Amino acid sequence: MSDDRNILVAKHVVKRFGGLTAVNNMNVQIEKGRIVSIIGPNGAGKTTFFNAISGLYHCEEGTIEFEGRRIEALKPYQITELRMARTFQNIRLFGGMTVLENIMVGAYTRLKQHPIQAVFRTAAFRAEEAEAQQRAQELMEYVGLRGVGNELAGSLPYGAQRRVEIARALASQPRLLLLDEPAAGMNPSESEDALLLFRRIRDQLGITILLIEHDMKVVMNISEHIYVMDHGELIAQGGPSEIASNHQVIEAYLGKGAAGAATQTA
Amino acid sequence: MLESLKSKLRALSALLNQGRIPYAVCVGLIVLSTALVYGNPRSIPSFLLFVFSASSIYWLRMNRAIQLGLAVFFAVVLVPILGARNVFYLEVIFQIAVFSALALGLNIVVGFSGLLNFGYMAFYAVGAYLWGFFGSQQPNLLHATVTTKALHTPFFMAPDYFYLFIFLGVIVAAILGLLLGLPVLRVRGDYLAIITLAFGEIVRQLANNLDKPLNFTNGPQGLTPIQRPTMPEGVLKLFNNLVQPLVGHRVTDSQAYNILFYLIALLVVVTVIIITYRLDDSKVGRAWTAIREDELSAGAMGINANKLKLGAFAVGASFAGAMGVLFAASRTFVSPETFTFLQSVGVLTMVILGGIGSITGVIVGATVVTLLNIQVLQSFSLFLSQLRQSGAVIPIINFHWSNLSNQLDPSKYQRLIFGVILVLMMIYRPTGLLPAARRKRELTERTEADPEATENGADHV
Numbered sequence: 139m140s141d142d143r144n145i146l147v148a149k150h151v152v153k154r155f156g157g158l159t160a161v162n163n164m165n166v167q168i169e170k171g172r173i174v175s176i177i178g179p180n181g182a183g184k185t186t187f188f189n190a191i192s193g194l195y196h197c198e199e200g201t202i203e204f205e206g207r208r209i210e211a212l213k214p215y216q217i218t219e220l221r222m223a224r225t226f227q228n229i230r231l232f233g234g235m236t237v238l239e240n241i242m243v244g245a246y247t248r249l250k251q252h253p254i255q256a257v258f259r260t261a262a263f264r265a266e267e268a269e270a271q272q273r274a275q276e277l278m279e280y281v282g283l284r285g286v287g288n289e290l291a292g293s294l295p296y297g298a299q300r301r302v303e304i305a306r307a308l309a310s311q312p313r314l315l316l317l318d319e320p321a322a323g324m325n326p327s328e329s330e331d332a333l334l335l336f337r338r339i340r341d342q343l344g345i346t347i348l349l350i351e352h353d354m355k356v357v358m359n360i361s362e363h364i365y366v367m368d369h370g371e372l373i374a375q376g377g378p379s380e381i382a383s384n385h386q387v388i389e390a391y392l393g394k395g396a397a398g399a400a401t402q403t404a
Numbered sequence: 405m406l407e408s409l410k411s412k413l414r415a416l417s418a419l420l421n422q423g424r425i426p427y428a429v430c431v432g433l434i435v436l437s438t439a440l441v442y443g444n445p446r447s448i449p450s451f452l453l454f455v456f457s458a459s460s461i462y463w464l465r466m467n468r469a470i471q472l473g474l475a476v477f478f479a480v481v482l483v484p485i486l487g488a489r490n491v492f493y494l495e496v497i498f499q500i501a502v503f504s505a506l507a508l509g510l511n512i513v514v515g516f517s518g519l520l521n522f523g524y525m526a527f528y529a530v531g532a533y534l535w536g537f538f539g540s541q542q543p544n545l546l547h548a549t550v551t552t553k554a555l556h557t558p559f560f561m562a563p564d565y566f567y568l569f570i571f572l573g574v575i576v577a578a579i580l581g582l583l584l585g586l587p588v589l590r591v592r593g594d595y596l597a598i599i600t601l602a603f604g605e606i607v608r609q610l611a612n613n614l615d616k617p618l619n620f621t622n623g624p625q626g627l628t629p630i631q632r633p634t635m636p637e638g639v640l641k642l643f644n645n646l647v648q649p650l651v652g653h654r655v656t657d658s659q660a661y662n663i664l665f666y667l668i669a670l671l672v673v674v675t676v677i678i679i680t681y682r683l684d685d686s687k688v689g690r691a692w693t694a695i696r697e698d699e700l701s702a703g704a705m706g707i708n709a710n711k712l713k714l715g716a717f718a719v720g721a722s723f724a725g726a727m728g729v730l731f732a733a734s735r736t737f738v739s740p741e742t743f744t745f746l747q748s749v750g751v752l753t754m755v756i757l758g759g760i761g762s763i764t765g766v767i768v769g770a771t772v773v774t775l776l777n778i779q780v781l782q783s784f785s786l787f788l789s790q791l792r793q794s795g796a797v798i799p800i801i802n803f804h805w806s807n808l809s810n811q812l813d814p815s816k817y818q819r820l821i822f823g824v825i826l827v828l829m830m831i832y833r834p835t836g837l838l839p840a841a842r843r844k845r846e847l848t849e850r851t852e853a854d855p856e857a858t859e860n861g862a863d864h865v
Contacts, residue, residue, distance in 0.1 A: 213708075215704075215709075226701065231698075232694050232698055234697050236842045236843075236844075244705055251686065256685075256688060267686070288847070
C-alpha cells in the first residue's frame with residue numbers, strides 16, 4: 139500500500155466529538171524530506187487532525203500509516219518511539235525543569251539505561267547520561283539558545299520557549315516532526331528566524347516537517363506542499379502558488395463576497 | 405524584612421564557608437553539643453543542638469571525604485555511645501530515621517510524580533504485619549486451630565529470618581504498590597486522593613478484622629511478642645568493653661537492642677537516600693518530574709506515564725515495607741492502631757513541611773515533625789507541670805501556676821499546633837522549608853565562560 143516515497147499516509151480519517159465532526163474524510167500523503175503545511179481558518183480541524191496523527195486522539199474511521207506501519211490505534215508514547223515528534227500550539231514545556239532537563243526528557247525514548255543501572259551508577263549509565271547531556275546542549279545551541287541550560291524552562295521568554303520545545307522534540311531523533319503553529323505569537327523577524335531554523339532542520343538533519351500555520355506569509359514562504367482544511371474537510375491541496383490562487387481557499391479565508399472581489403481584481 | 409533576613413543569612417553562610425572556618429565550626433558544634441548531651445542527658449535544648457550539629461556536617465562546605473568521615477563518626481560512634489547513656493535520645497533518633505525513610509518513599513509518589521497519596525501507611529502496615537505474623541507465634545496458633553496439633557517450636561521461624569524479611573517486606577510492599585496503582589491510574593487529583601485514602605483504611609480494617617474466620621492478625625489486640633534478631637554477643641561485648649567507662653554502666657539487653665535497631669534503621673535510611681537521589685538523577689526521575697509537570701506533554705515525549713506511575717508507587721511502597729518489618733521487630737508488637745489515616749497524613753505533613761520533591765527538605769521535615777511530636781511538646785508539658793507543682797507565681801498579674809488548667813497541656817494540642825504550622829507554611833512558604841531546586845548541570849564550552857554569548861542567546865529570541 140504505502141510506498142517508500144511517503145513517510146505519512148492518512149486515508150479517510152474521521153474524528154467526531156459527540157455530534158460534531160471535527161475532521162471529516164481527511165486524506166494526506168506526506169512525501170519524505172518535504173516541508174508540508176496544513177492551513178485553514180480557525181476551527182477547521184487542523185489541530186484535531188494533528189492530534190489524531192500523534193495519537194492524542196483516536197480517529198473513528200480511516201487509517202494512518204507512518205513509514206508503512208499503522209499507527210491510528212497507538213498511544214502518543216508509542217508513536218514517539220517510532221520516531222515521530224511534535225510540538226504544541228500552546229507551548230507545553232515542563233516549566234519547573236531546566237531547559238537542559240526538558241531536552242533530556244525529549245531523549246527519553248533514546249536512552250537505554252535501566253533504573254537498576256541508575257541506582258548502581260554503572261559505567262554504561264554514566265557514559266550515557268554524559269552523552270545525553272552533551273547532546274541536549276548541542277541541540278539547545280542548534281536551535282539558537284546559549285547559556286540558558288540551567289534556567290527553568292518556564293522562566294524563558296516566549297520565543298525561547300518555542301525553540302526549547304523544538305529542541306526537545308528533536309532530542310527524540312524523529313524522522314517526522316509535527317509543528318503546531320510554531321510561529322504563533324512571533325513578530326515578523328522572529329518568524330523569519332524560525333523559518334530558517336525549520337529549513338535547517340530539514341536540510342541538515344533530513345527530518346520531514348509537517349506544520350500547521352495561520353500566518354500565510356510563513357506558509358507560502360516555506361511550504362513545498364499545502365493542504366487546506368475548512369470545516370473538517372480537505373478543500374484543496376497543491377504547491378504554494380496553486381493554493382494562493384485557488385478560489386475555494388480564498389473563499390474559506392475571506393468569505394464568499396470577498397472571494398468574488400479577489401478573483402475579479404486578479 | 406524577609407529579604408534582608410535572607411541577605412544576612414547569605415552573608416553569614418559566606419563567612420562560615422571561608423577557608424578552614426567550616427571545619428572549626430562543625431567540629432566545635434559537635435564537641436560542644438556532645439559534651440552538653442553527655443553532661444545533661446535530660447536537657448532538650450542540648451539535644452536539639454546535637455541534632456543541629458549533625459545537620460551542620462551537611463550544610464557547611466567542606467572536603468567531601470572529611471564530610472563523609474564526620475558523618476560516619478557521628479552516626480556510628482557518637483550516637484550509639486550517647487544513646488547508651490540515655491536511651492530516650494536513641495529512640496528519638498530511631499524514629500527520625502524511620503520517618504525519614506517513610507517520608508522519602510512518599511516523596512517519590514507525591515513529590516516527584518505528583519500523585520497524591522493518603523494511604524501510604526498501608527504499605528508500612530504490610531511490612532509490619534509481614535514480620536509480625538511470621539516472626540510471632542501466630543503461624544503456630546493458626547496451625548493448631550487448623551490441624552488441632554501443635555507444632556513443637558514456640559516460634560514458627562528463627563529470629564534471624566528478620567533480615568531476610570526486610571527484603572521480603574520490600575518485595576511484598578512493592579507488589580501491593582503495583583496493585584494499588586492499577587486502579588488508581590484511571591483517576592487523577594481529588595479522586596486519586598480519595599481512592600488512596602480508602603485503600604489505607606481497607607488495609608487497616610483488614611488488620612483489624614482478619615482474626616476471623618482464621619486468626620491471622622489477632623484483630624485489634626495486635627500481634628505480640630514478635631521476635632527480634634539475635635544480638636551479636638561478640639559485638640556487644642566489644643562495645644561494652646570499649647564504652648563502659650564512657651557510659652558509666654554496662655549496656656543492658658534492651659539498650660543493646662535499641663542500638664542495634666538504630667543501626668539497622670540507619671542502614672536502611674542511607675540506602676533509601678542513595679536510591680532516591682540516584683533515581684531522581686536519571687531518565688526515570690526526569691520522567692517522573694515530567695509527568696508531574698505536564699502528563700500530556702510527557703506522553704508526547706515517549707514516556708509511558710502509566711508504567712512510570714506504577715513504578716513510583718512500587719518504589720515508594722517498598723521503602724515503607726522495609727521500615728515496617730523493622731518497626732515490628734523493634735516494638736515486638738504491632739496493632740492496627742499504628743496505621744491510621746492520621747499517621748498517613750503525618751508523613752504527608754513531613755513531606756510538605758520539608759519541601760515537596762526535595763530530598764534534604766523531606767528529611768528535615770521528618771526530623772522537625774518527629775522532634776516536635778515526641779520531644780519538644782512533651783518536654784514543654786513536663787516543664788509546665790513542674791511549674792504547676794513548684795507553686796511559682798507570675799508577679800505583676802499575680803497568677804499562680806498551680807491554677808493552670810490541665811487542659812492547657814501542650815502535648816494535648818499536638819494536632820492543633822501542627823494545623824497552625826501547616827496553615828502558616830502554606831501561606832508564607834508553600835514550597836516547604838527547603839524547597840526542591842532543579843539540579844544545575846556543569847555546562848561545557850562557551851556557555852558560561854563567554855558572557856557575551858549568553859547575553860546574545862537570551863536576547864536573540
